[in-house]
Amino acid sequence: MTYRDALPALADPTRRKIFERLRHGAKPVGVIAKGLPVSRPAVSQHLKVLKEAGLVDDRAEGTRRVYYIDPNGLADIRRWLDQFWDEALEAFRAEAEKDQEKK
Amino acid sequence: MTYRDALPALADPTRRKIFERLRHGAKPVGVIAKGLPVSRPAVSQHLKVLKEAGLVDDRAEGTRRVYYIDPNGLADIRRWLDQFWDEALEAFRAEAEKDQEKK
DNA sequence: CATCTCTGTAAGTCATAACTTACCGTAAGT
């Protein structure tokens, strides 16, 4: 439900592929799995992880389950990153100067 | 050197703690390790991973090694996330509508 | 209602990566 789940979820290459496949719109599990180098159950397990991380959501459509990207998980990561951005950038410049002094 | 390394690097809780400790400025390894629930060599190993991911950089200072956050790794992740942001947000609204139709 | 399609779950296997202790090199202090 936060960046603590979302970051590990997106750390796995296969899971990122799945996530990227949903980028242009919702897709059922079978379609997602097609072409991937892993079995369909593996895809189901990955989708579960992504869902628990708030990165995707799903909706029943007959016997199919359609998955789509949930922006909430992305927002969680973004907020966490932004927390570092300004401070880190300034500190980095300061360190760069110190490195130059060494010459 | 890209989000493919940076995301796994920040997926580990211990590594995130280390990274967060550098948020307010550069610190030597010993200081970083103090208070963490893992050994100092473990911290060294984590710092190596963070460095290879472009998330931190270091500088020799006498016998100490001072580490600080490198914004490049953060920027890589940011770019990757932004790639999804707009599209995902719009798609999410569309899906939310479909869910409402179901009622 | 029998069957076929689609998906999730259970159970087990295997690789990886997060740790540990032991050791080595290097720079500073006496």
Added chain:
DNA sequence: ACTTACGGTAAGTTATGACTTACAGAGATG
């Protein structure tokens, strides 16, 4: 020079998580 402080690396252990196959349930279709 000797010792002490600091940190990286090697080697080995262990837990975890990414996969597999087998199975079960729920909805469409004849």
